[in-house]
Amino acid sequence: MTTHTIPTVDTVAWRDDAVRLIDQTLLPTEFTYIDCRTVEQVWEAIKSLRVRGAPAIGVAAAYGVVRAVWNNNAATSDALIKSLEKAADYLATSRPTAVNLFWALDRMRRVAREHVALAPDALKLRLLDEAVEIHEEDDRLCHAIGEHGATLIQDGDGVLTHCNAGGLATSGYGTALAVMFTAHAQGKRIHVYSDETRPLLQGARLTTWELMRAGIETTLICDSVAAQVMREGRIQRVVTGADRIAANGDSANKIGTYMLAVLAKAHGIPFYIAAPTSTLDMSLDNGGLIPIEERAAEEVTEGFGRRTAPEGVNVYAPAFDVTPAELITAIITEKGVHRPPYRKSFLA
Secondary structure (H helix, E strand, C coil): CCCCCCCCCCCEEEECCEEEEECCCCCCCCCCEEEECCHHHHHHHHHCCCCCCHHHHHHHHHHHHHHHHHCCCCCCHHHHHHHHHHHHHHHCCCCCCCHHHHHHHHHHHHHHHHCCCCCHHHHHHHHHHHHHHHHHHHHHHHHHHHHHHHCCCCCCCEEEECCCCCHHHCCCCCCHHHHHHHHHHCCCCCEEEEECCCCCCHHHHHHHHHHHHCCCEEEEECHHHHHHHHHCCCCCEEEECCCEEECCCCEEEECCHHHHHHHHHHCCCCEEEECCHHHEECCCCCHHHCCCCECCCHHHHCHHHCCCCCCCCCCCCECEEEECHHHCCEEEECCEEECCCHHHHHHC
16 A cells, blocks of 8 residues: 655644744734743633643653743752743643643642752752653654554544644644544544534644645545435444543543534543543543533624623633543553443553
């Protein structure tokens, strides 16, 4: 079979002493990098979805901690660490659901405490090294997820995905889309159907952009079309990402994912989650304990600057939902393909 090279993007990077990000709110019509030189700018970029996707948020937060202390003139490392702790606590308030954010911040805190004996300038460099390692680890993990997940994809498959779990959501290769990128690179002929993903259209704006750049046959559908394409036999697999996975396998992902899992079950279609093990939260027994972020009503009533609902209407806008483990055929991580019972599989 013919093999293909998949183009990647530098979603998050440390450049010229700044956290450089693709401003994803401008895609697909404008491809622009922004440089965050304060911790407040990094917080705003995460909160406003300029950078989004659980792994990418974790990488951005790690670099954000470095940026917070980079120009700090603290005389001692103890004083520097106090500033770091304050910055990490602040960044943790940006978004509540994606566990990678808290995982990365805790890792940066731990490294700082372990190296308190270093001089302040040396500690800053050690923190930058750790942030770079988090970044590079994510890239390696995403490629491993792609390799494991591609074994589940057959030549000729139609694959449905939701939201964006590609390079824009990670260090540059993706989680759910890594499965598709790898299958395509192996020469498998696949056709990906991308939900538009209301209300912010990450599927329409971002996923289709990435898939088309990779040369993968892509069709955009409204979220409400998912059942119809399943009934028509166009879909053989559903693959999505996740922002937090509980110990029992319950998985939080972009709102609308739970609906797809129910539809896939009704149509006898395998439903897969693809995410790195840093997304696992073994401290939570089940998905009912996962905090669900609620977004501003304006994202629904005035999406992209145009009012589409009456003034004063009540709005409920959760950013995520939780798919029960019993609806998930398998969870793909860099360690391999996990099948139920998930608690046992994760620990193994």
